[in-house]
Amino acid sequence: MELFLMTITTGIMVGGIYALVALGWVLIYKCSGVLNLAMGELTLIGAYVTYSLYEAGLPFIVAVLGTLAVGIVLGFLCERIFLDKLIGEPILSVIMVTVGMSFFFKGVVQFIWGSDTRVFDPPVFSLHPIEIGFLRVSSVYLWSFILSIVLLLIFVAFFKYTRWGLSMQATADDETAALSLGVSARFVYAAAWAIAFMSAGVGGALLGNINGINISVGYLGLLVLPAVVLGGLNSVPGAIAGGIIIGLLQNLGGTYLDQYFPGGVKEIMPFAFMAVFLLFKPYGLWGWERIERV
Amino acid sequence: MSSVWLPCGDYHENYLQDQGWWQSNFVKFKMLLLLAVVFIGIPLFAAEYWIGVGTMIGFTAMGALGVQLLIGYTGLITLGHAAFIAVGAYTSTLMVLQFPWPQFMVDAGLAYPVSVIAAGFAAGLWCVLFGLPSAKVKGFYLILTTMAAQFITVDFILTQYVSQIGGRGQAFSLPPGTIKIGPIVMDSEREIYYFMAVLLTLMIIGLANLLRSRAGRAWVAIRDNDIAAEALGINIVWYKLLAFFVAGFMGGVAGAFWVSNTAALSPEHFPFFLSLWLVGVILIGGVGSIHGAIFGSVFMVVIMELLQMAVIPMGDYFPKLLIDFAYIKDAAFGLAICGFVIYEPNGIAYRWWQIKNYFNLWPFSY
Numbered sequence: 206m207e208l209f210l211m212t213i214t215t216g217i218m219v220g221g222i223y224a225l226v227a228l229g230w231v232l233i234y235k236c237s238g239v240l241n242l243a244m245g246e247l248t249l250i251g252a253y254v255t256y257s258l259y260e261a262g263l264p265f266i267v268a269v270l271g272t273l274a275v276g277i278v279l280g281f282l283c284e285r286i287f288l289d290k291l292i293g294e295p296i297l298s299v300i301m302v303t304v305g306m307s308f309f310f311k312g313v314v315q316f317i318w319g320s321d322t323r324v325f326d327p328p329v330f331s332l333h334p335i336e337i338g339f340l341r342v343s344s345v346y347l348w349s350f351i352l353s354i355v356l357l358l359i360f361v362a363f364f365k366y367t368r369w370g371l372s373m374q375a376t377a378d379d380e381t382a383a384l385s386l387g388v389s390a391r392f393v394y395a396a397a398w399a400i401a402f403m404s405a406g407v408g409g410a411l412l413g414n415i416n417g418i419n420i421s422v423g424y425l426g427l428l429v430l431p432a433v434v435l436g437g438l439n440s441v442p443g444a445i446a447g448g449i450i451i452g453l454l455q456n457l458g459g460t461y462l463d464q465y466f467p468g469g470v471k472e473i474m475p476f477a478f479m480a481v482f483l484l485f486k487p488y489g490l491w492g493w494e495r496i497e498r499v
Numbered sequence: 500m501s502s503v504w505l506p507c508g509d510y511h512e513n514y515l516q517d518q519g520w521w522q523s524n525f526v527k528f529k530m531l532l533l534l535a536v537v538f539i540g541i542p543l544f545a546a547e548y549w550i551g552v553g554t555m556i557g558f559t560a561m562g563a564l565g566v567q568l569l570i571g572y573t574g575l576i577t578l579g580h581a582a583f584i585a586v587g588a589y590t591s592t593l594m595v596l597q598f599p600w601p602q603f604m605v606d607a608g609l610a611y612p613v614s615v616i617a618a619g620f621a622a623g624l625w626c627v628l629f630g631l632p633s634a635k636v637k638g639f640y641l642i643l644t645t646m647a648a649q650f651i652t653v654d655f656i657l658t659q660y661v662s663q664i665g666g667r668g669q670a671f672s673l674p675p676g677t678i679k680i681g682p683i684v685m686d687s688e689r690e691i692y693y694f695m696a697v698l699l700t701l702m703i704i705g706l707a708n709l710l711r712s713r714a715g716r717a718w719v720a721i722r723d724n725d726i727a728a729e730a731l732g733i734n735i736v737w738y739k740l741l742a743f744f745v746a747g748f749m750g751g752v753a754g755a756f757w758v759s760n761t762a763a764l765s766p767e768h769f770p771f772f773l774s775l776w777l778v779g780v781i782l783i784g785g786v787g788s789i790h791g792a793i794f795g796s797v798f799m800v801v802i803m804e805l806l807q808m809a810v811i812p813m814g815d816y817f818p819k820l821l822i823d824f825a826y827i828k829d830a831a832f833g834l835a836i837c838g839f840v841i842y843e844p845n846g847i848a849y850r851w852w853q854i855k856n857y858f859n860l861w862p863f864s865y
Contacts, residue, residue: 240639290841296638297576298840301782304578304775305836312830316823430643438639466659473655480632480647487636 207339212460213453214342218350219415220452223425225353226408227432227444228360229401235377235439236397239288239299243307244405245426250310251276251406252413252422253318256325265329269352269410276406280399288398289391311423322419329414349411356407357445360400364441369396377439424472428455431479437492446490451475506859518711537696542689550688552804554760557695559796561753562773563780564702564789565746570778571787572710573742574722575633576642579649580750580777585769586625586652587618587751589661591758592671594618595678597664608679611759618755619748625652626747627740634736637725649771658766670765678759685759698756702749707789709745718742722787772829779836785846794847802835803828 226248233241254275258268287306291299330348334341364370375383376393384390405426412422432451436443459471506525511517521527541553562584569575594614604610629648633641662670678685685691709715717738720728729735758764776799784795807824814821839846 240642287837287841294840294844297570297782297786298844300576300639300642301778302837302840305779305833305840308775308829308833309837310833312826312828312833315826316830319823430646434640434643469655469659473650476647476650477655480629480644480651483636483640483644484632487640 208460210340211342212456214340215346216453216456217449218342218346218452219456220449221350221353221357222408222411222448223428223432223452224445224448225356225411226405226426227429227436227448228357228441229404229408230429230433231436231439231441231444232373232404233397233401234433235441236373237288237292237394239291239303240296241303241401242300242430243303243310244401244429245423246307246310246314247402247405248409248412248426249314249420249423250279251402251409252418253314253323253409254406255410256323256413256418257318259325259329265325269407272406272410273403276402277399280402281395283402284395284398288394292394311420315420320420322417323413324417325414345414349414353408353411356404360404361441373397428475431475434479434489435482437489440489440491443489443491454478504856504859507863534700537700538693542692547688550692552800554688554692554695556796556800557692557699558753558757558760559777559780559800560793561695561699561702561756562750562777563784563792563796564706565749565753566777567781567786567789567792568706568718568749569742569746571781571791572715572722573718573739574725575630575739575742576638576778577645577746578642578771578774578778579629579645579647579652580746581769581771581773582629582649582652583622583626583747583750584754584757584773585657585766586747587622587754588757588764588769589657589671589754590618590621590751591615591755592673592764593661593664595758596671596673608681608683611678611685612680615752615755619751622751622754623744623748626743626750630740630743633739633743645774646771649774653766653769653771657769662766670763672763673758673761675762691760694759695756698752702752703789703793706745706749710789714738714741776832779832781846782836783839783846785848785851788848788852790851791846791848794851798847799832799835803831806831 226244229247230241230244233239251272255265255268255272258271259265263271283306287302288299291302330345332344334343335347336342364374372383372388373393373396375386375388376390380390383393409418409422409426412425416422428451429448432447433444434447435450436445436447455471455474458474462470462474505511505522509523511519521530542550545553562580565583566577566580569577569580591611591614594617595610598610598614600610604613629644632644636644675686676684680694683690685694710718717728717733720731720733721735721738725735754769757768761768780795780799781792782795783798784793785791806828810820810824810827820827843849
């Protein structure tokens with residue numbers, strides 16, 4: 206029972222980070238219809254930038270804020286250089302540009318930082334687990350969860366209450382109507398990429414705190430794909446719920462199925478689940494159903 | 500891509516000619532010349548190193564043809580083709596190493612050729628299994644299913660279970676002399692190259708013929724508009740699964756071929772990167788033409804070799820470049836894909852088509 210509760214808590218907390226990254230993904234899809242396969246590399250960049258800033262002697266929070274700033278710049282640049290020209294192109298072209306970007310980023314990141322595992326040194330979060338009642342939660346997970354929830358709330362508030370957020374929502378809803386009301390669609394696309402870079406960057410920094418930073422952080426970033434499929438491609442609450450469910454599934458699978466299928470159940474579980482899930486409910490839990498029978 | 504314009508004054512009188520294998524005597528001459536270069540010219544005159552490069556091009560092209568069939572002709576985007584190549588490679592290896600062959604078949608050198616065909620069927624069926632969701636979903640969702648195929652097959656089943664067969668740990672080693680076709684033992688670059696050339700030629704002929712048959716027309720119809728295709732009486736699910744089977748078959752044969760080119764087989768030969776690489780190859784070559792798969796493979800493999808050659812002399816001054824070459828390769832590949840998709844979305848095959856038209860229609864190009 207205790208094991209079960211521990212697994213669930215850890216799952217939800219890791220899921221919070223996935224939810225943060227998934228939010229960035231859904232945002233890009235909602236605003237510009239781009240299906241982004243480079244999300245894993247965005248997390249990777251975020252993790253390494255935070256690491257570099259932290260190693261330069263800045264406090265962790267300042268390093269995270271610096272990552273956000275770098276994320277904005279990179280997001281705008283990416284959108285202007287790669288994706289601006291692809292609005293309205295077929296799905297394969299857009300996806301392959303993001304695949305090309307992911308190769309490019311991965312190559313550049315590994316060229317700059319090498320392929321050794323880097324660890325935040327000194328550790329950002331204390332190594333002693335925190336006890337809540339009878340549950341023992343390692344403090345990395347707890348703080349990551351809190352930080353990602355805070356960021357999620359900030360992003361949601363941004364969409365609800367600020368002018369830019371509202372114009373992004375309008376574009377996602379109906380691009381033509383938004384254009385006629387004076388919203389600059391190009392700016393919205395760029396802003397969506399900037400926010401995606403920011404959320405993925407912070408997600409990467411937190412994931413890097415858990416297991417150290419190497420290329421596999423990028424793989425963890427790929428886990429947002431099952432998360433967004435689960436929640437529905439164009440639903441922000443769906444992305445958050447999907448991220449948490451994927452975190453849960455991953456940890457439950459790792460704890461309980463590993464004895465039956467030794468090896469990498471934990472890594473494979475989300476994708477296997479997604480493949481089966483797609484057969485029965487392809488539009489996710491909260492996605493728009495476009496009725497189209499093949 | 501429609502077919503090439505015929506030269507002035509040359510025209511078809513019936514459908515048979517229109518569908519003909521050789522459109523004109525010049526085309527016949529050209530293709531025979533190409534075959535002569537591939538089968539005689541390159542093995543005779545090229546250095547050992549470049550023959551190896553040729554083998555690599557052939558392997559890439561074999562994989563890319565299957566991807567081209569799925570993406571370019573049927574419109575089913577796949578990002579997991581390396582999984583099917585891996586299934587082919589493992590089927591072939593396991594059959595050669597573990598299957599209790601009768602002695603006369605081993606003596607006659609039939610074990611490997613039979614295993615190549617079996618590998619094709621195994622990979623084809625495996626591909627159909629992961630193509631099943633295509634009956635219900637398409638576009639991005641199908642991409643995710645094929646990605647799942649990649650992770651489930653290579654990272655889970657092959658790494659955790661299949662690799663453990665025989666207690667060899669991670670890799671299957673293929674002792675020299677195990678891979679032989681008839682009396683020929685495949686142990687030099689030249690023999691492997693010939694094997695590749697024969698397989699690739701057969702595959703291209705087979706695919707080109709399939710594409711001008713009923714199945715090929717059905718595939719193109721599904722790609723262009725699946726609802727209209729169904730209205731025309733095409734059984735969409737059946738033809739989609741057939742496309743998956745054929746593509747998987749070609750991938751499996753490619754994988755089984757790869758066995759002859761390597762001394763040890765391990766799951767690391769078939770990463771997610773290879774799947775993406777194959778899609779990139781057909782994007783650069785041109786989506787929706789067999790030429791595209793070939794041009795793309797030649798372009799990518801040769802460019803990467805040239806890049807490597809360019810980096811080696813610079814390694815004296817910047818040793819980091821040499822150590823981290825794999826990363827430069829990744830970045831260059833990524834940039835190449837982005838550049839082609841943004842600035843040359845029809846790929847190299849489209850330019851080739853334009854050049855051919857220019858010469859065919861010259862001097863009256865209007």
